[in-house]
Amino acid sequence: MSRKKKKKQALGPVGTATGLFLLSAFAVACACLAILGVKLSNAPVLQVEPLIPLAVYAVGVPLILLWLKLSGWKGDAGLVGAVFLLCGIGLVIQFRMGSFAQGLAKPAAMLPLPLGLAAFMVGTLLTGKGRGAWLAKAGWLAYLVALGVLAAMLLLGRSFRGGTYLAGNLNPSEIVKPLLVLFLASYLSRHQKAFSETQKGIPVPPLHALLGLVALWAIPMLMTIALKDLGLMALLNAVLIVMLFAIARSTGYLAIGLAAVAAAGFGVQLISANARTRFDVWLNPFADPTGKGWQILQALAAMYSGGLWGAGLGAGVPQSVPIVTSDFVYAAVAEEIGLVGCALLLIVYATLFSRGLRAAGATKTPFERLLCVGLTASLATQTIFNVAGVTKALPMTGITLPLISHGGSSLITTLLIAGMLTGLSDRK
Amino acid sequence: MLERLMNLLNSDVGPDLLRALKVVFLAVLAVATFGILYAPTVKPGKVTSYGLLRVLFAGALFAVLIYQATWQIWGYTNPDFVKFMRRYNRRPDAAEKQVMRGPLLDRRGMVLAAPVIGDVWGRRYPLGAAAAHPLGYYHSTYGITAVERVCDPTLSGYAIDKRDEALGKMLFTQRAAEGEAVTLTLDQRLQQKAYELLAGRKGAVVVMRPRSGALLALVSSPGFDPLNPAEAIRDEKNTPAFNRAVQGRYPPGSTFKILMAALAIEKGLPQVYACPGQGYVAGSGTPPIRDSEYYAYQRRGAVWPGWGRIGLKDATVHSSNVYFAQLGVASGPKAFNDMMAKAHIREPLTYLRASGGELKSARGHVPEVTKARTIALLAIGQGELLTTPLHVACFTAAVAADGRMMRPRLCQAEPIEEMSRLCSVKTAEQLRAILREAVSRGTGKGVDLPGLNVCGKTGTAQAPGGEDHAWFTCFAPQRKPNIVVTVLIERGGFGAKAALPVARALLQEADRLGYVRIGEEAAP
Numbered sequence: 001m002s003r004k005k006k007k008k009q010a011l012g013p014v015g016t017a018t019g020l021f022l023l024s025a026f027a028v029a030c031a032c033l034a035i036l037g038v039k040l041s042n043a044p045v046l047q048v049e050p051l052i053p054l055a056v057y058a059v060g061v062p063l064i065l066l067w068l069k070l071s072g073w074k075g076d077a078g079l080v081g082a083v084f085l086l087c088g089i090g091l092v093i094q095f096r097m098g099s100f101a102q103g104l105a106k107p108a109a110m111l112p113l114p115l116g117l118a119a120f121m122v123g124t125l126l127t128g129k130g131r132g133a134w135l136a137k138a139g140w141l142a143y144l145v146a147l148g149v150l151a152a153m154l155l156l157g158r159s160f161r162g163g164t165y166l167a168g169n170l171n172p173s174e175i176v177k178p179l180l181v182l183f184l185a186s187y188l189s190r191h192q193k194a195f196s197e198t199q200k201g202i203p204v205p206p207l208h209a210l211l212g213l214v215a216l217w218a219i220p221m222l223m224t225i226a227l228k229d230l231g232l233m234a235l236l237n238a239v240l241i242v243m244l245f246a247i248a249r250s251t252g253y254l255a256i257g258l259a260a261v262a263a264a265g266f267g268v269q270l271i272s273a274n275a276r277t278r279f280d281v282w283l284n285p286f287a288d289p290t291g292k293g294w295q296i297l298q299a300l301a302a303m304y305s306g307g308l309w310g311a312g313l314g315a316g317v318p319q320s321v322p323i324v325t326s327d328f329v330y331a332a333v334a335e336e337i338g339l340v341g342c343a344l345l346l347i348v349y350a351t352l353f354s355r356g357l358r359a360a361g362a363t364k365t366p367f368e369r370l371l372c373v374g375l376t377a378s379l380a381t382q383t384i385f386n387v388a389g390v391t392k393a394l395p396m397t398g399i400t401l402p403l404i405s406h407g408g409s410s411l412i413t414t415l416l417i418a419g420m421l422t423g424l425s426d427r428k
Numbered sequence: 429m430l431e432r433l434m435n436l437l438n439s440d441v442g443p444d445l446l447r448a449l450k451v452v453f454l455a456v457l458a459v460a461t462f463g464i465l466y467a468p469t470v471k472p473g474k475v476t477s478y479g480l481l482r483v484l485f486a487g488a489l490f491a492v493l494i495y496q497a498t499w500q501i502w503g504y505t506n507p508d509f510v511k512f513m514r515r516y517n518r519r520p521d522a523a524e525k526q527v528m529r530g531p532l533l534d535r536r537g538m539v540l541a542a543p544v545i546g547d548v549w550g551r552r553y554p555l556g557a558a559a560a561h562p563l564g565y566y567h568s569t570y571g572i573t574a575v576e577r578v579c580d581p582t583l584s585g586y587a588i589d590k591r592d593e594a595l596g597k598m599l600f601t602q603r604a605a606e607g608e609a610v611t612l613t614l615d616q617r618l619q620q621k622a623y624e625l626l627a628g629r630k631g632a633v634v635v636m637r638p639r640s641g642a643l644l645a646l647v648s649s650p651g652f653d654p655l656n657p658a659e660a661i662r663d664e665k666n667t668p669a670f671n672r673a674v675q676g677r678y679p680p681g682s683t684f685k686i687l688m689a690a691l692a693i694e695k696g697l698p699q700v701y702a703c704p705g706q707g708y709v710a711g712s713g714t715p716p717i718r719d720s721e722y723y724a725y726q727r728r729g730a731v732w733p734g735w736g737r738i739g740l741k742d743a744t745v746h747s748s749n750v751y752f753a754q755l756g757v758a759s760g761p762k763a764f765n766d767m768m769a770k771a772h773i774r775e776p777l778t779y780l781r782a783s784g785g786e787l788k789s790a791r792g793h794v795p796e797v798t799k800a801r802t803i804a805l806l807a808i809g810q811g812e813l814l815t816t817p818l819h820v821a822c823f824t825a826a827v828a829a830d831g832r833m834m835r836p837r838l839c840q841a842e843p844i845e846e847m848s849r850l851c852s853v854k855t856a857e858q859l860r861a862i863l864r865e866a867v868s869r870g871t872g873k874g875v876d877l878p879g880l881n882v883c884g885k886t887g888t889a890q891a892p893g894g895e896d897h898a899w900f901t902c903f904a905p906q907r908k909p910n911i912v913v914t915v916l917i918e919r920g921g922f923g924a925k926a927a928l929p930v931a932r933a934l935l936q937e938a939d940r941l942g943y944v945r946i947g948e949e950a951a952p
Contacts, residue, residue, distance in 0.1 A: 023460035030452050034446055242481065246481070342493065346490070350490075353486070
């Protein structure tokens with residue numbers, strides 16, 4: 001172990017990341033062969049076009065690594081490794097579920113990966129080498145753009161399967177997350193002192209600071225309620241709580257926040273019929289097994305059939321879960337790679353978040369620190385909400401699993417965030 | 429290249445290859461995961477490294493994983509969940525569906541079909557070809573037939589609600605749960621004996637209990653291997669997969685005279701007719717109906733003088749066609765049609781009602797008679813008349829059971845049911861005496877076993893395109909019959925010669941096993 005470690009350190013962060021990527025690519029290749037094996041034994045025609053995203057992955061990621069090396073990046077290799085492993089698993093699962101089956105005829109399925117890899121580079125460029133501090137000036141701009149996106153969704157969006165989408169099934173609400181995190185980081189870091197005041201562990205920010213934050217925060221929150229996007233609202237509030245905790249470093253914020261989230265969750269289901277349904281299904285899915293409980297129960301049945309070791313990639317029947325490629329993709333993963341594979345995947349996620357927070361601790365300015373914490377928290381809460389929703393540990397909130405769920409705007413935004421974290425982790 | 433890969437995947441190695449890939453994938457994923465976990469990280473910050481948040485996020489994911497395991501690994505402990513999966517899980521090889529199929533047992537609990545441990549589609553049939561027709565087969569390619577099919581919900585455990593429990597047990601013990609057993613009315617020894625007696629000839633045997641309708645043997649020959657039905661299905665010349673006992677339709681020949689005799693006694697028809705040697709012509713343009721002796725005399729160069737004026741008893745004993753043709757015409761269309769309805773000739777007979785449906789015989793065929801003279805040919809079991817061996821066995825059984833026609837049944841759990849009343853108790857009694865004489869001094873002499881008082885009727889049915897079909901149907905003993913045996917040999921020639929010895933040997937075997945002398949359960 002120690003020899004290995006030494007070797008890795010000798011390799012430098014990019015070298016380590018490259019090694020991790022090679023391992024990931026090997027795992028992805030094995031998975032692809034297994035899936036192709038099953039597909040070919042069903043229909044003996046090898047389709048090349050659905051393999052294009054995998055080729056983009058195999059070529060694009062090394063290019064990014066080369067670029068990191070050339071730019072002298074010295075960040076967290078584990079973070080980069082985790083991002084590209086998860087990204088590869090996501091591609092494999094989407095390939096397996098036939099998301100790329102239409103090939104180039106459906107660019108909406110093929111484009112997100114190259115765009116996402118570009119977004120990753122943009123993110124790294126924005127925050128790398130201490131440039132992140134400069135972003136603090138864009139806080140208000142980010143806030144206004146976020147409000148603009150939400151307003152556009154309200155005015156132009158069409159409702160589809162309980163979510164709101166713009167023309168072409170575009171869901172730009174994803175971008176609201178990093179934008180509002182950027183705004184919060186900028187705003188809170190400027191009022192660091194005010195929000196750090198505590199008495200006996202209970203945070204007591206001055207009234208004017210608190211009212212200012214509440215007023216500014218209320219606008220996007222009301223808009224998400226109007227959009228009926230309760231998942232997004234829950235996620236943003238969780239991120240806000242984590243960021244308040246991060247700036248004040250008072251567990252009081254976490255305790256108050258958790259209590260507030262629980263109360264809000266309970267309160268929302270009293271008001272909104274949609275939320276109420278999800279709450280009821282969570283409490284007792286067997287009350288209406290063929291109706292409201294159908295999706296979650298099929299997801300659990302898929303997991304059960306996967307068992308400890310999984311059915312094997314391509315060998316399960318996750319199609320029996322409705323809309324399995326997006327929100328419920330974790331059920332497909334669980335069926336085919338089993339509880340063991342899920343445990344490994346969750347370790348990778350946990351490492352990603354842990355590395356993000358470590359990177360936050362190592363940044364120089366409070367703004368960068370908050371930005372890093374906020375972005376990590378946004379990915380972490382999204383992951384926890386999604387996985388908990390699919391396993392019925394929490395009510396379903398209708399948010400995607402970062403890097404694995406099907407969905408272009410989700411993948412691009414997540415890779416942008418990952419790129420920003422990669423840049424922020426760069427020691428400079 | 430692609431083709432070679434395809435061949436590899438579809439060969440025996442295919443599944444192993446995929447399994448190996450699965451293992452390699454998980455192993456590499458594990459190495460990559462721990463590589464990421466232990467990869468060198470950035471120097472910790474001076475202010476904080478957010479230990480609490482890191483633990484919180486990782487802890488939340490871990491908690492969710494544990495909760496996931498309560499479904500993914502221990503889901504079977506939740507009865508609601510198992511119930512849901514049993515109904516709505518579309519995975520074909522789902523664990524909750526892998527219940528070991530219950531056995532089929534004969535009336536004494538002997539195994540007729542048993543599961544094979546460790547093989548979901550495996551099945552063991554100790555009687556092999558002898559019982560392949562009534563039991564059917566359970567085959568992954570050719571599907572499920574006959575008793576295996578209609579008893580499937582019970583055998584595969586769908587009928588039990590204890591299935592949830594069974595599933596849990598199975599997951600713990602890694603041993604398939606068992607479905608329920610189904611006990612049939614068959615006697616494995618009689619089934620085997622009857623099949624051996626047919627000795628590969630095309631034909632059928634039905635052995636049943638007259639008052640309960642329980643089928644003791646239901647044999648069709650030639651048989652086939654229930655584990656490998658492919659050949660039998662493809663053999664269009666001998667059609668071994670065809671169940672002749674219930675699906676085969678044959679002219680009943682003289683066995684049909686039992687019904688005509690019952691009709692005559694029941695309706696009080698005139699019972700004495702002149703039977704001239706030249707035969708009987710029912711109407712202008714129809715060929716004369718003659719006794720078989722006419723042809724026998726002709727071959728010897730002699731002239732058959734005829735039976736003269738005879739009654740019902742002598743006519744049955746000699747199986748006189750000339751007599752029964754006249755009796756048929758005298759009975760008239762209404763009485764005749766009425767009798768056909770009571771004997772259920774035109775209907776399929778349901779011989780098994782089980783959890784997964786019913787097994788029915790083919791319909792017999794009798795034209796709807798409007799003119800009396802058309803009955804002449806039908807009355808001797810010829811013309812446009814077809815019955816299955818099961819139909820013949822059932823009306824024979826009705827005479828044995830005091831005129832009550834019982835529904836034949838194959839499963840012990842089925843209730844005993846009366847389908848109709850064929851004739852009065854008195855008629856049945858008289859008819860039994862007549863059929864006794866048909867054996868003691870008539871065409872059925874060869875089956876007159878001492879002490880058994882066998883009653884029966886031979887049949888030699890002409891059919892276009894070859895030899896006659898040989899019939900023999902009988903019951904014993906005369907006073908309180910306990911067993912009915914009906915034998916058909918396709919293209920066997922004379923009933924007394926081809927079919928009767930089979931019935932004789934079966935009656936001896938049944939007597940040895942105690943069926944003839946020991947009474948049976950009857951309808952309440």
